Amino acid sequence: MLVWLMTLTLPLNKPVLKFAAKSSHGYFLEYYCVQYQVAIVNGPNLNMLGQREVSIYGCKTLNDMNAEIAAAAKPLGVTLEFFQSNSEGELVTYIQQCRCQLKGIVLNAGAYTHYSIALRDAVSAVQLPVVEVHISNIFKRESFRHISVIAPVCIGQICGLGACGYVLALRALLKHNASETPMVNEQLELPH
Amino acid sequence: MKKQQLLVISGPIANLTERLGYTLDVLHWRTNINECLQQAAVDMNIEVISQHCNDTATLIDQLQQSGQVDGILINTGDLALENQSLCRALRAVTVPCIEVFISHFSDDETCQHRSIVASECVGVIGGFGNHSYVLGLAGLANLLLSQSSVSRH
Numbered sequence: 001m002l003v004w005l006m007t008l009t010l011p012l013n014k015p016v017l018k019f020a021a022k023s024s025h026g027y028f029l030e031y032y033c034v035q036y037q038v039a040i041v042n043g044p045n046l047n048m049l050g051q052r053e054v055s056i057y058g059c060k061t062l063n064d065m066n067a068e069i070a071a072a073a074k075p076l077g078v079t080l081e082f083f084q085s086n087s088e089g090e091l092v093t094y095i096q097q098c099r100c101q102l103k104g105i106v107l108n109a110g111a112y113t114h115y116s117i118a119l120r121d122a123v124s125a126v127q128l129p130v131v132e133v134h135i136s137n138i139f140k141r142e143s144f145r146h147i148s149v150i151a152p153v154c155i156g157q158i159c160g161l162g163a164c165g166y167v168l169a170l171r172a173l174l175k176h177n178a179s180e181t182p183m184v185n186e187q188l189e190l191p192h
Numbered sequence: 193m194k195k196q197q198l199l200v201i202s203g204p205i206a207n208l209t210e211r212l213g214y215t216l217d218v219l220h221w222r223t224n225i226n227e228c229l230q231q232a233a234v235d236m237n238i239e240v241i242s243q244h245c246n247d248t249a250t251l252i253d254q255l256q257q258s259g260q261v262d263g264i265l266i267n268t269g270d271l272a273l274e275n276q277s278l279c280r281a282l283r284a285v286t287v288p289c290i291e292v293f294i295s296h297f298s299d300d301e302t303c304q305h306r307s308i309v310a311s312e313c314v315g316v317i318g319g320f321g322n323h324s325y326v327l328g329l330a331g332l333a334n335l336l337l338s339q340s341s342v343s344r345h
Contacts, residue, residue: 133321139310156296156319161331165315168327172320
């Protein structure tokens, strides 16, 4: 019988699931499975979700949305690290720190999408697959939002699908790194 | 419960995957799109009607005759960059529509962000190869589900 004992964190912040089981010979075996860790990074004003322009961004708060994404990620064996900042510098620093620590980043850079070359360079330097996400369809809005300076350094873009876009981005990251994630199950519950 | 019926329309280039695949991106074009879609349809328990065509008129006809379907996934290929007629046809469609791109449209610096079709769609997904279609189907199915749950309440 397989018993899930505990979740612990090893050096380099790589979380692993530790399983213990008794073999047919009575030996106590331990299994480690390195989890797939992804950062969900949100930029300026996304902390105001639920209060700000609800006709465009919906009435869900950032916490509501993160809870939905976390619920959808759980059956995939994906560990999520959520980060939000209004500061360009903090976002750059966080993305730099993701290097060698995580398997990918889902990034909604908010308005920085349209002009932050610093953020673009951080994404380019981090050498991780990054998927650009937007809650609203930026192409339906003002023309200055149609330009994304970070798009060329991301593997792809999803916009207009709300919280579901983040979950689809996770799925895209898993597919991108499919060879490294043999345990990933394609079944996925999407938030409504 | 009735299965969701989704129409997938692929414009120019998208039906030339085998011929153009090697010059564009061999990894992304390796798998046949229709096989991907049918497999995704089985996994998601939805019905997918897939159509390919190269000319604008046929694309517009397909959009105008799409009254019976619940949603549309469209890859207009190069027509996304210039075709106003297609935009107007999409504007007249009453079901939700998502635009997909196989390659990342931002890879091409000369025409990046020029999709005029995108503004007529609910959302846009691009850059994930054939998987863009699968993600688009999942997004569309989820959108329809959330709309039906809102209308029930």
